[in-house]
Amino acid sequence: MNLFIETLGCQMNTADSEEMADALLKKGARLTQERAKADVVILNTCTVRDHAEQKALSYLGRLKDWKKENHERVLIVAGCAAERMKKSLKHRFPHVDLVVGAKRIQDFPDVIDNFFKTRNFDWFAESEESFDGAKMRTEGDTLVLGQEDETAFVTIMRGCNYSCSYCIVPSVRGREIYLEPEFILSEVRRKTAAGATKVMLLGQTVNSYWHRGPAGMTDFPDLLEQVEAIPQVTEIRFMSPHPHYMSAKLIAALSRTKKVSPEIHMPVQSGSNRMLTAMKRNYTREDFIQTSSAMRQAVPGLKLSTDFIVGFPGEAEEDFDQTLDLTRDVRFSMAFCFKYSPRSGTESAALADDISREVKEERLARLLAAVEASK
Ligand code: SF4
Incomplete structure (x- = not known):
């Protein structure tokens, strides 16, 4: 077959x-x-x-x-x-x-x-069963299909507990479920045994990870340290962290680690508090600036990249100016900038898409130039 x-x-x-x-x-x-x-x-x-x-x-x-x-x-x-x-x-x-x-x-x-x-077609209906990662694989397999540039992708959690108003992910991936740390570590060992040297830990809000087991509570900083202790791992990345969970404990772990890459991607989406509230992002521009500055102090040579959405419904020129200001404050190494477009099934799709295509394009160009200029 x-x-x-x-x-x-x-x-x-x-x-x-x-x-x-x-x-x-x-x-x-x-x-x-x-x-x-x-x-x-x-x-x-x-x-x-x-x-x-x-x-x-x-x-x-x-x-x-x-x-x-x-x-x-x-x-x-x-x-x-x-x-x-x-x-x-x-x-x-x-x-x-x-x-x-x-x-x-x-x-x-x-x-x-x-x-x-x-051989019957069936639709396997939604289920809220607890996640049993261990049944997905047995140890000793050698397939590492997701390997790119010696990087093994390792999913540590599924789903998302947020409800960002523009995002379809929670409705298709469901609420967060977390894999057991032992299973994650066995995946890392399996993939490094198959030749990977770098590990990318994956989750929609990867740093909200936690798991309570017989050995106690493991959160994302704990998990990073456990992955770091695997000798074959030379570099760890994670994607995508949510600013809300970039805790003092996690930042301290980043400052201690020898293996976590200093290139971190952390989506901000907007520099305007009004837009962040409308997007339901659960942080303010001040929070983001404070967090990124603490990360910069903790991680020498930090390269912080991000995502922006321009032209979200109701985005006034003053809101966009605050986004431009944010790029100067934070100095992103790179940004993926998107023009807002409504996604059916999301909360924001019910809002009037009231920023014209021309204005979105013009803002996009200004934002890209601002990111370049602030590097
Ligand atoms: S944008 Fe990210 S944090 Fe927000 S709902 Fe979508 S997956 Fe979750």
Whole structure:
């Protein structure tokens, strides 16, 4: 059985693809880079922007002929767009065999077992079961699909407890669930044994991680120190931290560590408190400035990058000026700047998208220039 995986979207999806591949490799599948030769295709989708979802749908449309050539072939759609669209995907694309939403990736081994036994299409409904990371893999596997540049992606938590008004993620990935530290560490050991030297710890708000087990409480700073203690790990990164959880304890851990990269990406989105409130980000510009300055003192040579949204509904020129000011105060090494566009299913989609395209483009250009100038 030849397996081809197409992964759209973020690094969390790459890590999820690896988990799904793992389950199939254990059933004797082999990875192929040629879709035409595949018996099973997994399309792991993203829905964060409408464009990403359209890309997934158009990819599915193109797979119709592949399936027509041999009806024994299996087409699996997974991830965030699969979670959002659920059964409607099957109705729209009858050549899809199985839909596995982002909330059910951890159950993929059971889902796939059931599918191959029954060959029945099913939608595996939402569940709030506790997360049992240990059943996803056994130790000793060698697959490290998510490895890039010797970096192993390791998911430490799933979901998000925030409800940023522009973001679809909480509705497709659900509330936060945290993997056991022992499981995370065994994943790091497994992947470093397979050749990775760098580790990227992944979670939607990665630094909100905590886990209470028989050995007591482990929070994100504790976890960083435990990963650092693994000799084969030469560098640790994490993505994406939320400013609210960049605690004094975490900053102290960053100052002690020898292995955490000084390149940290921490999304701010806006420099205006009015916009931050409308976006429901749960921090102020003052909080962000204070936190980033404490990080700069703790981490020599810190390169702090960020994300911005320009043209959020109601963003006045004064709000945007505060965003420009923030770039001068914080001096980001890099910023991903996006023009706001409403995402259906989010709270802000109900607001009037009242900033014209021209103004958004003009603000975007000014913001990019300001980030460059402040470096
Ligand atoms: S913190 Fe906000 S932007 Fe990030 S995933 Fe959660 S809801 Fe979305």
